Amino acid sequence: xxxxxxxxxxxxxxxxxxxxxxxxxxxxxxxxxxxxxxxxxxxxxxxxxxxxxxxxxxxxxxxxxxxxxxxxxxxxxxxxxxxxxxxxxxxxxxxxxxxxxxxxxxxxxxxxxxxxxxxxxxxxxxxxxxxxxxxxxxxxxxxxxxxxxxxxxxxxxxxxxxxxxxxxxxxxxxxxxxxxxxxxxxxxxxxxxxxxxxxxxxxxxxxxxxxxxxxxxxxxxxxxxxxxxxxxxxxxxxxxxxxxxxxxxxxxxxxxxxxxxxxxxxxxxxxxxxxxxxxxxxxxxxxxxxxxxxxxxxxxxxxxxxxxxxxxxxxxxxxxxxxxxxxxxxxxxxxxxxxxxxxxxxx
Numbered sequence: 001x002x003x004x005x006x007x008x009x010x011x012x013x014x015x016x017x018x019x020x021x022x023x024x025x026x027x028x029x030x031x032x033x034x035x036x037x038x039x040x041x042x043x044x045x046x047x048x049x050x051x052x053x054x055x056x057x058x059x060x061x062x063x064x065x066x067x068x069x070x071x072x073x074x075x076x077x078x079x080x081x082x083x084x085x086x087x088x089x090x091x092x093x094x095x096x097x098x099x100x101x102x103x104x105x106x107x108x109x110x111x112x113x114x115x116x117x118x119x120x121x122x123x124x125x126x127x128x129x130x131x132x133x134x135x136x137x138x139x140x141x142x143x144x145x146x147x148x149x150x151x152x153x154x155x156x157x158x159x160x161x162x163x164x165x166x167x168x169x170x171x172x173x174x175x176x177x178x179x180x181x182x183x184x185x186x187x188x189x190x191x192x193x194x195x196x197x198x199x200x201x202x203x204x205x206x207x208x209x210x211x212x213x214x215x216x217x218x219x220x221x222x223x224x225x226x227x228x229x230x231x232x233x234x235x236x237x238x239x240x241x242x243x244x245x246x247x248x249x250x251x252x253x254x255x256x257x258x259x260x261x262x263x264x265x266x267x268x269x270x271x272x273x274x275x276x277x278x279x280x281x282x283x284x285x286x287x288x289x290x291x292x293x294x295x296x297x298x299x300x301x302x303x304x305x306x307x308x309x310x311x312x313x314x315x316x317x318x319x320x321x322x323x324x325x326x327x328x329x330x331x332x333x334x335x336x337x338x339x340x341x342x343x344x345x346x347x
Contacts (some may be wrong), residue, residue: 002038004085008092009057012046017238020266021113024159031334075099087341094120101127107344108132125152137264138285159264160333166273168321169249176252177203184220185211191223192257200309206235249274256280272324275317279308295320
């Protein structure tokens with residue numbers, strides 16, 4: 001098949017550090033190319049993939065004018081390819097599909113890994129009819145939309161990870177640390193992770209990007225930095241794939257004490273690929289990703305998370321890896337998208 005895939009131009013595909021969506025796009029492009037499909041990718045100019053890259057973007061991407069120009073760049077590109085591709089798959093902004101939405105003979109897929117603009121979805125579904133399907137990286141993202149009268153067709157396809165990049169570790173040291181890995185902003189819950197580790201009397205390693213803008217730019221300085229001591233609570237900065245594999249593989253558990261409805265949380269699948277269980281607050285996708293008592297634990301509070309740390313010995317790390325391969329492995333996820341492409345083109 002000939003497939004056009006779009007990603008926002010803010011990070012290259014693949015990213016070096018943070019960039020969950022870009023990692024999924026990279027995994028998909030590599031997997032589809034290996035299966036013989038011809039891919040055109042709209043993405044950041046520094047992208048290095050198996051696809052033909054249609055680079056675009058107006059740095060620093062922050063102004064309304066820049067965003068509109070970026071949408072126009074993608075829209076013109078998709079319009080020019082409308083007769084030479086079999087499927088258009090957007091991981092970027094839905095508005096970029098505007099020029100091709102009315103073309104009901106061109107199958108389209110819009111994938112969401114972030115909050116959904118429901119007004120835009122309903123408008124796109126009216127314009128495109130059955131030629132468009134929407135996917136969420138967890139059912140939690142769109143659950144209940146049909147009951148509210150939504151006219152869009154939805155599927156759940158989890159985000160995936162390249163299992164070959166993660167080494168399963170079936171046994172760790174009795175004093176293995178807990179790990180927090182993610183953006184260092186309040187909604188991700190690193191401050192809860194510190195409290196959980198201290199009450200459980202376990203070491204904690206924190207890794208990830210410091211967020212110094214937005215509604216709480218002083219979060220790291222005020223609520224994380226004062227607790228760092230280079231032994232019980234240590235911050236190691238952003239980590240690349242090799243460092244992440246080592247960090248997660250040697251951990252007793254990944255802590256996911258989120259304060260928001262996480263659409264997926266790819267770090268959970270990365271931890272499980274190493275055999276490492278996850279203790280998470282059950283919001284958003286967490287109850288779908290963590291099978292309570294098998295690959296981790298649901299914890300509704302800091303106290304429950306502390307109690308879960310004491311139960312980590314119950315987890316079969318080898319079984320957690322097998323489950324991750326089955327549900328989140330790159331072959332499984334590429335296969336799900338491929339089947340959906342064939343389904344769309346057969347209609």
